[in-house]
Amino acid sequence: MTMPSAYEPSEVEGRLYRSWVARGYFHAEPDDRREPFCIVLPPPNVTGALHIGHALDHTIQDVLVRRRRMQGYAALWLPGTDHAGIGTEVLVARQLLAEGVDKREIGREVFVERVWEWRERYGDRIVEQMKALGNSCDWDRLRFTMDEGLQHAVRVAFVRLYEDDLIYRGERIINWCPTDQTALSDSEVEHESVEGELITFRYPLGDGDGYVDAATTRVETMLGDTGIAVHPDDTRYASLVGRSVRHPLDGRKLPIVADAAVDPAFGTGAVKVTPAHDPNDFEIAERRGLEARNILEADATLNDLVPEEFRGLDRYEARRAVRDRLDELGLLVEEERPYVHSVGHCYRCRSEIEPWLSGKQWFVKVEPLKGPAMEAAEAGKLTFFPARWRDRYLEWLEGLRDWNISRQLWWGHRIPVWYCPKGHEFASVEDPDACAECGSTEIEQDPDVLDTWFSSQLWPFSTLGWPEDTEDLRYFYPTSVLVTGYEILYLWVARMVMAGIRLAGDVPFHDVVIHGLVRDAQGRKMSKSLGNVIDPLDMIERYGADALRFSLSRMASPEQQNLPLSEDQIEAGKHFANKLWNAARLVRTNLEGDALELPPSARLTVIDRWLLSRAEACRQEVDAAIETYRFADAAQALYRFLWSEYCDWGLEMAKPRLYEGSAEDRQDASSVLAWILERTLRLLHPIMPFVTEEIRQRFVGEGSIVIAPWPEPMPDHRDGAAEGRVGFAMDLVTAVRRFRSDHRVPPALELRVGVEGDDAQREILGTLSEEVRRLARIGSLLTRGADLPPSGAARLHVQGAEVLIPLEGVLDPEAECERLRGRLEAMAGEAEKAERKLANEGFVTKAPAEVVEEQRRRLGQLKEEEAALREQLDELGCG
């Protein structure tokens, strides 16, 4: 097989991916001879395109799954997409509108049909994009949160919770998005600081002289006020409780009530009560028997309950109009502007959320669910990476309030509850023909659909066949790991735990891996308006999927909240793939045959043993890192070993045997290199699946790396002695290179070098003479004292050995003197520091003996080198 000198990912990736899928490598079934490993993919929205955040999320999951698959687990990565209620409904509705079609005109049924059509046409785009990334998902099991099985699961879940009294219908203040015109759960509201205004105005007493002042940031809501509340112990207002004020704009009488929820220290100590538009006020009103007066339409314009002049205004217009009218009436007491306060925004469309009494909504009662979910984390059934997220998770559950699950939308799982004219209400898994209580056939289904997250929370078990007791479920559930960004820890993760324990009888996963958000190189969020978006598909096209995956892995440290990524880093990933490709070319062309076996240990050279030892160290690091989800450390260990050790030293030191040795030398050397490379490719495969497969096939034929065994530990390969010996040779080479570079010695000029070292050093230089000479461009390398030049040489110090380089014909001695003086100065500074430390009595008496000893040893070394430098300056006749 020929190997061109540059690796071209685009010519490789599609072909390999198709072959993997065709051979069914990604398909997993329950198998009693294997351990299960399962990850469910957090389903991306069908509306979406794969963005860089997905690429990170998916790369992490693929690394985990591919490694387990190689380790012999029945490794299942279960993919799917989410119907994304609001997002999809808004998107399709907007498209229809562009065609001149209003969704209200075509009606619910036709609209939902249109959404399905849209999904048929575009819903698989994102799946194709996942394939381009190299995801080893089991595509035979691809699911969609609205497909038949999942619809059934959602209904069963709803009915069970309903029958256990964990779902109820109630009239409460909810979060209303006037743009999307639906209710939202608390988790879907994002609080942001906004510059608004705080207006204090005056309510005249209705029965006599006097007034009460109240403050608000939404002055238009005063049109819906039905009372005034003060704290029961507030002496300022004690005489007013039980009396009333008169509404200045519509003349209604508003009672003054006492309620402990009022903070007497804030503002005037009196609160206007707007039960239909504020959750606090709603509760006060319930306790004090005040009416709720709803003044808003669904689009946040004012309705007919307000005085004529304000009807039909939107909330912002009304805010201004009411303020102006109060001003005219002389009732405006104070205006603070800007007044910075926090306002809820819709997580989909960013509109300001209106707390609103919208009529009856469905809620999940969370109190009985959160206890078990908290205990699971406390008992270690659920482990968070990084661990600090566990506390956040617990805090959130602690403060959790009932979950509003009804949405005033058409696209989604319709609430499986029916009503009959007699007022009966019942939930049903199957569509009923008649009322379950009275048999009436005039039944009507609740018009609302469920929160998307209601179906998402079932994902880890609904995708495995729940509520049926399937083999898949018994085998793969609970799943092994959940990988996701921190932004949906509450929205999704915590709810899966509650639902999993309640409905499927166990936690949905054992480990939760929370990663950060991908940012641009400056740490800014990627956004279209900033123009700093890195499109993963574009990157794959230009640099290859491996390059993208490698760069993402290299920064995927779970401790980080922000993960800055630049195109340079992706380019570096491409270079790495190319580097491997070329290393493989060198090895392949020197290796006879396909057998990947190490030579008998008697024929292993010290270089071989050194490289085997380093390879095993790398394997240890990779395993340890991935086990604890430190992907950056795993990627870094592989990069460092393959590039800085295998290529820079391993291949370079092998060259004498490859090019100048006997046939047996050549075969032995290339066998060791090939064996290590192949083994390391398997370690790298989860991170860079394509290039590792492509290269490996050049050595082992068609056998795929996807199902090749994960490298087993080989503790025997660790060889401290070999590392020490070769390490000396490497240090020596580096010292000579530095000398050459410092003095601009022409590269072609071969040096004469003599080394005065101990027996072991002499021995290793004898053994590695060829290698050292080649790497440092040394013409003759002498290792016996008697043969060393008598004088006029530069002296370098390497691990206690002295390296002599005769200067004649190489450079002017004065240049070397210059270098020596610099060294001497640095050395003296170091020595002085060490001396001061040892002169400190506290240090000598209180520090551990080995620390003191180490310091003494170091000082001794420094002194020795210093003396040697002085001696040499003399010898060279420097001033």
Add this chain to the structure above:
RNA sequence: GGGCGCGUAGCUCAGCGGGAGAGCGCUCGCCUCACACGCGAGAGGUCGUAGGUUCAAAUCCUGCCGCGCCCACCA
């Protein structure tokens, strides 16, 4: 209002009680028979700031300054 995280080389970060590190960028020298998507060498930091604990602090504690994030029904 409560809580969390972070301030170390130009950039992004690792180190988390005993000699300041990596990658990228930068400078210099090399088209050396795998690779210029490359090879070799190098420069660059009072470890945010002020105190404290310790023989010893980038590393532990406290205050301050700056940045980011999460949670929250103070009108």
